[in-house]
Amino acid sequence: MSNWTVLIATSALCFSIKLGGHLVPERWLSGARFQRINALIPVTLLSALVVAEGFVIRTRIVLDHRLAGLAAALIALLLRAPFPVVVLVAAVTSALVYHLH
Amino acid sequence: MPSLPRATVRDALSVALTVGTYGIAFGAAGVAAGFSVVQTCLFSLLTFTGASQFAAVGVVGAGGAPASAIGAAALLGTRNALYGMQMAPLLHNRGWRRVAAAYVTIDESTAVALSQAPRGVEAMRAGFWLTGTGVYLFWNLFTLAGAVGAHALGSPATWGLDAAVPAAFLGLLWPRLENNFLRGVAVAAMAFATLVTPLLPAGLEIVATALVAVVVGWRAR
Numbered sequence: 001m002s003n004w005t006v007l008i009a010t011s012a013l014c015f016s017i018k019l020g021g022h023l024v025p026e027r028w029l030s031g032a033r034f035q036r037i038n039a040l041i042p043v044t045l046l047s048a049l050v051v052a053e054g055f056v057i058r059t060r061i062v063l064d065h066r067l068a069g070l071a072a073a074l075i076a077l078l079l080r081a082p083f084p085v086v087v088l089v090a091a092v093t094s095a096l097v098y099h100l101h
Numbered sequence: 102m103p104s105l106p107r108a109t110v111r112d113a114l115s116v117a118l119t120v121g122t123y124g125i126a127f128g129a130a131g132v133a134a135g136f137s138v139v140q141t142c143l144f145s146l147l148t149f150t151g152a153s154q155f156a157a158v159g160v161v162g163a164g165g166a167p168a169s170a171i172g173a174a175a176l177l178g179t180r181n182a183l184y185g186m187q188m189a190p191l192l193h194n195r196g197w198r199r200v201a202a203a204y205v206t207i208d209e210s211t212a213v214a215l216s217q218a219p220r221g222v223e224a225m226r227a228g229f230w231l232t233g234t235g236v237y238l239f240w241n242l243f244t245l246a247g248a249v250g251a252h253a254l255g256s257p258a259t260w261g262l263d264a265a266v267p268a269a270f271l272g273l274l275w276p277r278l279e280n281n282f283l284r285g286v287a288v289a290a291m292a293f294a295t296l297v298t299p300l301l302p303a304g305l306e307i308v309a310t311a312l313v314a315v316v317v318g319w320r321a322r
Contacts, residue, residue, distance in 0.1 A: 007157075014153050022199055059299055059302070065258065070264060074271065083126075087268050092261055094263065
């Protein structure tokens, strides 16, 4: 049930935000402070998501096979690998560490 | 329709295909987080903004409350409002075409439209629509492939799917770290998220990290 709630509410909100941008007068969203903060939000939230998915289980910091996968992804990114390769490298590394343990 | 510059068509299709393939990772992430194949596909059909989709399923997968998942997705979606604001005067749409334009207003359709500026307004409009609809098509096809694949594979840890999700977030973050200031913000956000994780309900630390953006962005640099 809660999965459906997340799906429907996320879709409705994300579409409303998109449509809102097409409907509101330009000056509403053109404040310098709003623009600066808005530009930083993806960076901070994506950073938090790396932490939450990479080494957290619920509310505890847990260092496990996922961290090995994340480290491999970081190396792949430094070597300028494209996105699908980065994800694949992380998955393979993590699975290897998981099975070796 | 007037003839389109071939370069515009090429730009739009190459972006659509490349970004569309990321859908495999989302499809796998959705299933790994406990969503059904149908629900995962509906995210790509209805929400259609990649980072928000990843965030919603990621927070749920991490045991977070629905409100945290929805909040994180909505915050990540706010940039689409700015894109819409930039695209509306260019597209001049009314009625259902405006609704359709809003639906496909994402990072890629906006970026390709803006990059076509030297080729004229018609090329910008074509770039927006071709990229938006192209990404929609490929993103959904690859989401289905990823979701079905992950469903067939079973346990997320066995195949490393649980590490594919944070790697996907890192891959989405990476191209945004254009300078040392933004890299510093990312490191600060990661440190902040790590520190507040034990103090907040699961998943809320992700939404709370928006505070870092507010504090850093409050004053002009």
